[in-house]
Amino acid sequence: MDDSLDAFVGSSTAMRAVHDTIRRVADTDVDVLILGETGTGKELVARAVHELSRRVSGPFVPVDCGAIPENLLESELFGYERGAFTGADRQRQGLLEAASGGTFFLDEIGDLPLVLQAKLLRVLQERKLRRVGGNSEVPIDVRIVAATSRNLDDMVSDRSFREDLFYRINVVRIDLPPLRERGDDLGLLAEFFAEQCSREMQRPVPAISGAAYSSLRRYHWPGNVRELQNVIRRAIALSEDDVIGVDDLPVSLIAAADAANGNPARGFFDLRSEYVSRFEREYFTSLLKRNTGNVKESANEAKLPRGTLYRLLSAHEIDPGDYRGR
Ligand SMILES: Nc1ncnc2c1ncn2[C@@H]1O[C@H](COP(=O)(O)OP(=O)(O)OP(=O)(O)O)[C@@H](O)[C@H]1O
Numbered sequence: 001m002d003d004s005l006d007a008f009v010g011s012s013t014a015m016r017a018v019h020d021t022i023r024r025v026a027d028t029d030v031d032v033l034i035l036g037e038t039g040t041g042k043e044l045v046a047r048a049v050h051e052l053s054r055r056v057s058g059p060f061v062p063v064d065c066g067a068i069p070e071n072l073l074e075s076e077l078f079g080y081e082r083g084a085f086t087g088a089d090r091q092r093q094g095l096l097e098a099a100s101g102g103t104f105f106l107d108e109i110g111d112l113p114l115v116l117q118a119k120l121l122r123v124l125q126e127r128k129l130r131r132v133g134g135n136s137e138v139p140i141d142v143r144i145v146a147a148t149s150r151n152l153d154d155m156v157s158d159r160s161f162r163e164d165l166f167y168r169i170n171v172v173r174i175d176l177p178p179l180r181e182r183g184d185d186l187g188l189l190a191e192f193f194a195e196q197c198s199r200e201m202q203r204p205v206p207a208i209s210g211a212a213y214s215s216l217r218r219y220h221w222p223g224n225v226r227e228l229q230n231v232i233r234r235a236i237a238l239s240e241d242d243v244i245g246v247d248d249l250p251v252s253l254i255a256a257a258d259a260a261n262g263n264p265a266r267g268f269f270d271l272r273s274e275y276v277s278r279f280e281r282e283y284f285t286s287l288l289k290r291n292t293g294n295v296k297e298s299a300n301e302a303k304l305p306r307g308t309l310y311r312l313l314s315a316h317e318i319d320p321g322d323y324r325g326r
């Protein structure tokens, strides 16, 4: 029954601790708070908590508090009674009610406006809610899993997050470490995504060259696991052979990785010519793909003299013949 944790790559000490916590709390029904930078896997954890719980046959209802306009958020969460406001021509269930019997995933709880924080606190304490415009209390049976990438401690100090709500949700807390602090998990994740993405794109699974791997290791990954997934996906799409090399990584990543390593950062002109050269390579390969290797049509589309196109193709050792008959 551990399927949802199998999808979870990582054997670093920090991630093993996360697994343990998930296993221990999943079927206890206590509310859970997940903290971590963007892209560290907060939603994946929330789903695992749900899937390993007794509520697994109930719904998993995610809501991103930062994505719903403030004036709609209350009726989205709590629902409303007929006539509660103009346009409320019938009663409507809110998302908290819709999650009954299951798990309610309150994503980006740090973005919840203060007024709604007070209402949410009441729901958490009493497990009852009042629809907008309603008088009666509706009992709800949900487990709340909340997440945020913001620093709630700071928000509590500057009073943009209610202290009482913070203590109420901070009972079981899962801190997801940033990718840069997960050691060898980086390699495991890179290989996992190489396999996953090449399956999706129906490509052979590539190897990752030693040089590419060492750039990946030195980079600081502000976008964490999601950024790694995107870097690998992009590399597979661009790569012309079965190896992910340094050339297939974003120039900005390599520059940052070099700088982090104490290598003198390359200057503007160096980086610019590398960008241009990469742009040309990507541009011409997709141009030829679209025109199935036909140089005349490619030149027309690019509005380039045919001779110029030939010269550029040969500078990049691109053979139009490779794109014919596809
Ligand atoms: N340990 C992991 N193993 C495998 N895939 C992972 C892992 N952690 C995250 N991912 C994948 O990385 C991506 C980002 O994860 P997720 O959406 O859960 O992050 P998040 O913390 O909710 O991000 P955000 O703060 O941007 O909402 C998803 O595609 C997820 O499946």
Ligand SMILES: [Mg+2]
Residues within 6 Å of the ligand: 042, 043, 107
């Ligand atoms: Mg998320």
